[in-house]
Amino acid sequence: MADSSASLASLAKIADLDLGLRIGGKAVPARAGGTFDVIDPATRESIATIADGQEADATAAVDAAAAAFRDWAETSPRDRAEVLRKAWELMVADTDRFAAIMCLENGKARADGKAEVAYAAEFFRWFSEEAVRSEGDYTIAPATGARTLVTHQPVGVAALLTPWNFPAAMATRKIAPALAAGCTIVLKPASETPLTALLVADVLRDAGVPDGVVNVVPTTDSAALGTTWLEDARVRMVSFTGSTPVGRLLLKQAADRVVNSGMELGGNAPFVVTADADLDAAVSGAMIAKFRNAGQACTAANRFYVHADVADDFVARFGKAVEALKVGPADDPETDIGPLINEKAAVGVREKLEAAVAAGARVAHQASAPEDGWYVAPTILADVAPDAEILTDEVFGPVAPIVTWTDEGEMLRLANDTEYGLASYVYAGRLQDALRIAERIEAGMVGVNRGLVSDPSAPFGGVKQSGIGREGAREGIREFQETRYFAVDGI
Template sequence: MFSDRDSARADVFVGGRWRAGSAGEFDVLDPATGAVVSRVSDGSEADGTAAVDAAAAAFPRWAATAPRERSELLRRTFELMLRDRERLAALISAENGKALADARAEITYAAEFFRWFSEEAVRTAGGFGAGPAGGTRTVVTHKPVGVAALVTPWNFPAAMATRKLAPALAAGCTTVLKPASETPLTTLALTRLLVEAGLPAGVVNVVPTKRSGPLVSAWLADPRVRKISFTGSTEVGRVLLRQAADRVVNASMELGGNAPFVITADADLDLAVEAAMVAKFRGGGQACTAANRFYVHAAVAADFADRFGAAVEKLTVGPAADGHDIGPLISARAVTEVGALVDQAISRGAVVSHQAPVPEAGGFYYPPTVLVDVPADADVVRNEIFGPVAPLVTWTDEETLLRMVNDTEMGLAAYVVAGDLGRALRLAERIDAGMVGINRGLVSDPSAPFGGMKQSGLGREGARAGLEEFLETQYFTVDWRD
């Protein structure tokens, strides 16, 4: 059992108090070993309703709280996260399997959302102007949307929670949050830091559960819930959007990806390898923004594959506690699904050119793998891999390249590495993706609007846009006659 104080007995948090979930308990596993990390209270729909009760009761006072006071709470939480970075990173690694270096980076990134939105909280926007016909003035203002339901995934248990909580709290919303059942411990630890920072009772309520569907459906059916913010698969997102439509609930969706990574003939290949290693293997490839398919110009394809493959073979794979570069996948099922994609590609003519070794026994490991000679229509190219596999497809004609890149229902992230920056920007403009990394392997930044096109989601997180997702626009028309 994990010894961290936050996981010794983790419960449901409602109305400022910790309580046992009414549906029993469930196990949280260490993907590196398959061992039980902790047991967590399992919340029921009744617990979810109690959470909404608390959030609705706290909403009027929190919405009326001065923006500076909300800002200071977020800033204090940012500082507490940095104070506890090592402890929180160890917690992520224990329940998620992520390498410690990646877990530390996630905590730093996650904390920054509290700092960013502490600054945005006091920068309220509005407008004032004369009516075109004369005789009136228009005053534009904003108000918090209301009780917000937040649903987060397992792959970034700290960052996905803070990316939703921080703007919601900055805007004046109260929240009910359901963390992924695979990784609830990190969210519960963050909740304790919010309480330490001075969080008023009922403003944040957390309900871990193994029964995600019934709980979230109950929230969406509750007339007091006015916002749903979900990060997860496109399939689940479609279901939640249908449910949200029944009550016209304000919805933000950050859904699946299938990110292309384009390398041009004039690219700096050392830079391309550096960017590719980050874009593909950060978190073991278990990220919606992970590079999913590599399009390498035929003139440099062999050279890039050799350099990239050599870097991949140097990766060490194993438990985070032992200091490895890459940890396990989240589950045995994930290993099976990634393996099936690779096997199908090989059956179509793809070749494994490079691999890193994995532990012989224990844990949910899949070897970091480079595939060459991959058909452009192989399943490993057309589907989100969510694992440490890099399929390489060659190209020569730019128009054909763009057709391949955009031939997907997804449009979250993309990457372009090119020597000519102007060409890179022109390519980026023609790629159907909400975010494009140019000559770098990262696209996420709290100060930038994170989100996708097509079936990769609705709305944006981060930047000013992230705050606006939790605000309603209201205007007053004022008689202004002499």
Template sequence: MTTSTETSYLGALEPGNGVLVGGEWRAGSVGVFDVENPATREIVAEVADGGTKDATAAVDAAVAALPEWSAQAPRARSDLLVKVRELMLRDVEELAALMALENGKSLADARGEVSYAAEFFRWYAEEAVRPNGDFGSSPAGGTRTIVTHKPVGVAALVTPWNFPAAMATRKIAPALAAGCTVVLKPASETPLTVLAIARLIAEAGVPDGVVNVVPGEDAAAIVSTWLTDPRVRKISFTGSTGVGRILLRQAADRIVNTSMELGGNAPFVVTASADIEAAIEGAMVAKFRNGGQACTAANRFYVHADVAEEFTSRLGAAVEALRVGPADEGSDIGPLISAKAYAGVSKVVDEAVAAGAEIAHRADVPESEGYFYPPTVVTGVPADSPLVREEIFGPVAPIVVWDDAEELLATVNDTEYGLAAYVYGEMGEALHLAERIDAGMVGVNRGLVSDPAAPFGGVKQSGIGREGARAGLEEYLETQYLSVAW
């Protein structure tokens, strides 16, 4: 049930007027859509349903705000980003409760996400005032070359439901630091957190029109409107590889600057030399954070034969000890996001069991109307099973036993994805394996790779570009060089 605090915070958001254009909160041109709590299936809010009319109005506002915002001194933009971070940390409990309400994740996960999300504003406040350019003589002489950078312009940001705060701030903060204005489409499953952050951005003093938000159920219509608008010069999307392919085709028509953070199928490798206790601790974070609903989640476990029995037994004990339930009951693991997600995870596990795999360990789940899937360890999984070939996006840990490093690497790299990976072992051995894994990010003896100061992104069909670090700012800048007669 929704608490009085959550009800009060929700009411202050006025989600029925959840379209933000040019500093004005308004109703959606399509109507409203429901937001469901996946732990109870309770409808917790009716949110403004924006459409193509709202999408175009948002671009109008972003274009109007661009000249003044891009001309602001970097220090002025930096100070505003610092203020946004302070406001997010002030409201950490309210934001966490709101996120748990619409997403279902545990309060511990939600609080951690708010702190992580706020950190992007601090990082890019610092990056905003660090100029990056070049100056020098041309090789032929007689001229000087000046290299500078300019904001891309209006940026369209499209965010997913699994990390509604962090995926928004990871895009908004560098865009604003670079001097861009933005139009943002949050996931229809979890729009409330973004609406709350947008209000904090306004409270911090960011000018009207710099950040515009269009929630809506018809994502294709909204995003297509932006991609076909010649005034939009950038799209940053986080979501599935399938949708990413569609957006890339659309972006190609106008050669729009693109950043894509797409699907993953992260391997978690445990060598014979691994510290098993550390590996279990890392596995619990890499696999079960946010209920396994993360693109960086450990999707398939490759454990050396010499330690497979010990690792499986200890991981199983840790999984069985997990508390599954609604966020307000102090749970470790919440529900999956929807009935569709629950059916998808159930299907791939059931098919693996029917093909000979075994459910070795499972946590208990509450009797509930919610979409609670039990955290599960599966053994006897062939290396070519769909359970390890497909992204599970749920709290399921399939274990494959290995004993030959070359065969292991061939198997690990035999996928279209290359976002994240994890390796546990003696440092020299672990680093040797990590460098040969086709992934944009590898956690070596740790189960978490996300950091605002590090370049987040993948290779192969896991994406294009990077978020975080200096690279994240450069995604919103265009390079310009001036050839000066000397």
């Protein structure tokens, strides 16, 4: 590992990264010759100028993926597994560079960056193991005696659309199962964080992925690129992580051709603390669930429901931990929380915070943060009304509004009073109580006395308008497969 005091620029070595599109195994300029700048949220300065893909590039990427599909689909599961295993090894070995690039283009703290590399790489290792375990079935039809052979085959070319908040993990969480299943892919990373995706593509090339199997097209025109792929008959799967409104639009487009769809959409996670919860554990969990990546996570705790008997104690302990956070650029190794991704994001979170205070909420505790730029001070809001506007949508920033409760039924009604159902968290002294509450919360994932729900071996996804399908675990590879069966005359 490199010295943690070294500058991000020296660790990232962006000059060594080809800044072209990745199509057909080559780094190429955009056909129209366009480029765009990648901005460091901490300095608000350009760190790289990369190729800006457009519709012609999107089509060329599908051309390459379609041409490579049959050979990759017919590659043995063991060989596909070995490639993914090698990608895991290479990515882990290059942790410092990956983390530095993410810190520069995303603004996250170094600790967050390194943690994401480990998490992202693990998808390659997990799905290298799943690639060889795509079981089928053999049965005898009761009525006819025919033999039924069930198998799972790759969907085909998959279009992957990933967000900026976890640029490595959101890419590998989709790429790894797609490759394990035998699919080829076209990937559009967020325009805020395209460098990480290019580096992931290069790692896969070095791991032995054949030309055309993985194609990456950064762009400033996401809508046009997505439409091009969804209107292409050769694209048979779309997997998207992002906001619910954009997910709805993609689903409408996918419906026109009945394209297989996986959607990991927005969240509005409740964080419940009961009267007998271990408050030290609850605070530790809250710090992860709320402030990881500066609160810019779809699984981030967005609404805190704390029992009135322990609310003051919880707020005091939580506040002490929040006030100790160091906010600043990732180039400072001691930074806990970096800037938000851009000016629009920072302004939006500040406006929500100010509106909440104007409506009667009280700033109970707050960390110090730089006055300039896209920083938002980590803040705890107390005296928040149960119907406060700040509770209705994702804050997507480091603000923790706290509501007190005494009646469990009413608390659960409030927790479920949202169109979202991605993640939630429950801290309780008795496991029976925690599980009872967890079962009644409408969410795809519940952290029970735990502030982190994401794991490559677990099925990640939500209910209601938080998404369709699951990523990770065995379910992750199934998203990129079609179930087929062969009816064979009785023997």
